[in-house]
Amino acid sequence: MNAMQTRQRKGASAAAPSSRNRTTETTVQQLLQMSQAELDELFRNSPAGPIPDGEARGTAIIAPGAEVAGVAAKLIHLFTWQGKVFDAQHGTLRNKILPLGHKAIVAQVYHAKSWFDKKECIVLDYSKTSLLAQWVRDEIRQVGPNTYLGIVYWRKTKTIDFALEFPN
Numbered sequence: 001m002n003a004m005q006t007r008q009r010k011g012a013s014a015a016a017p018s019s020r021n022r023t024t025e026t027t028v029q030q031l032l033q034m035s036q037a038e039l040d041e042l043f044r045n046s047p048a049g050p051i052p053d054g055e056a057r058g059t060a061i062i063a064p065g066a067e068v069a070g071v072a073a074k075l076i077h078l079f080t081w082q083g084k085v086f087d088a089q090h091g092t093l094r095n096k097i098l099p100l101g102h103k104a105i106v107a108q109v110y111h112a113k114s115w116f117d118k119k120e121c122i123v124l125d126y127s128k129t130s131l132l133a134q135w136v137r138d139e140i141r142q143v144g145p146n147t148y149l150g151i152v153y154w155r156k157t158k159t160i161d162f163a164l165e166f167p168n
Contacts, residue, residue: 026143028059028163032073035065039161040116043149048120049142051088051109056148056164058083058096064161084124084164093124105130107138114139116151116158124150140164 026042034042039061058081062072082096085103091110094103106129114121116139124138140150146166152159 026147026149028147028165031061031143031147031149031161031163032059032069033065036161039064039149042143043141043151043161044117044119046141046143046149048111048122048140049148051091051111051122052086052148052164052166053088054166055085055096056083056166059163059165061161061163092129105133107133114151115153115156122148138162 031039031042058077059073060076060081061069062076063069079099080097082101084093084095086093086109088109091108093107093109095105095107096102097104105126107124107126108129110123110125111120112123113119115137121139121141124140126133126136126138128134130136135155137153138150139153140148143149146168148164150162150164152162
C-alpha cells in the first residue's frame with residue numbers, strides 16, 4: 001500500500017462514526033437489556049421524530065437491564081397496558097389497557113421541550129383529557145425506524161421508561 005492509499009484509508013476510518021446510529025438500529029429487545037443510564041443517554045441523543053400515527057405495541061421497561069425486565073414487560077403487557085393508538089391528524093392518542101386492550105385514557109400529542117433535557121420531544125399530555133391520568137405526562141423520542149423510547153412522569157417526577165413499536 002502506498003502513502004496515498006494509507007492516507008485515504010486513515011481518512012476514511014477517521015470519518016466513520018465512532019458510535020452506531022441508534023435511530024436505525026435500536027430494537028425493543030435491546031432497550032430491555034440497557035441500564036437506566038444507557039436508556040437516559042439514548043433518549044438524550046435521539047431526535048423527537050415525527051408524531052406517529054396508528055397502533056403501537058407498548059413495552060413497559062421496569063428494572064432496566066435486570067433479568068426480570070423481560071418478564072415484567074410481558075406481565076404488564078398481558079394484564080395492564082398493551083400500547084397506544086395515535087391519531088396524528090387530531091393530535092391525540094388512546095392507550096390500550098387491560099387484558100382485552102380497551103382503548104381508553106386519552107392524551108393530547110404535540111412537540112415541545114422535554115422535562116428531561118429541555119430538547120424537543122413528543123409530549124403525550126393527559127392533564128386536560130383524563131381525570132385518571134391528569135398528573136401523567138409521557139415524552140417520547142424516535143430510536144429506530146418504527147420504534148420510540150418513552151419516559152413516564154408522575155407530576156414532574158420521572159418514574160419508568162417504555163417503548164413503542166409500530167408495525168412496518
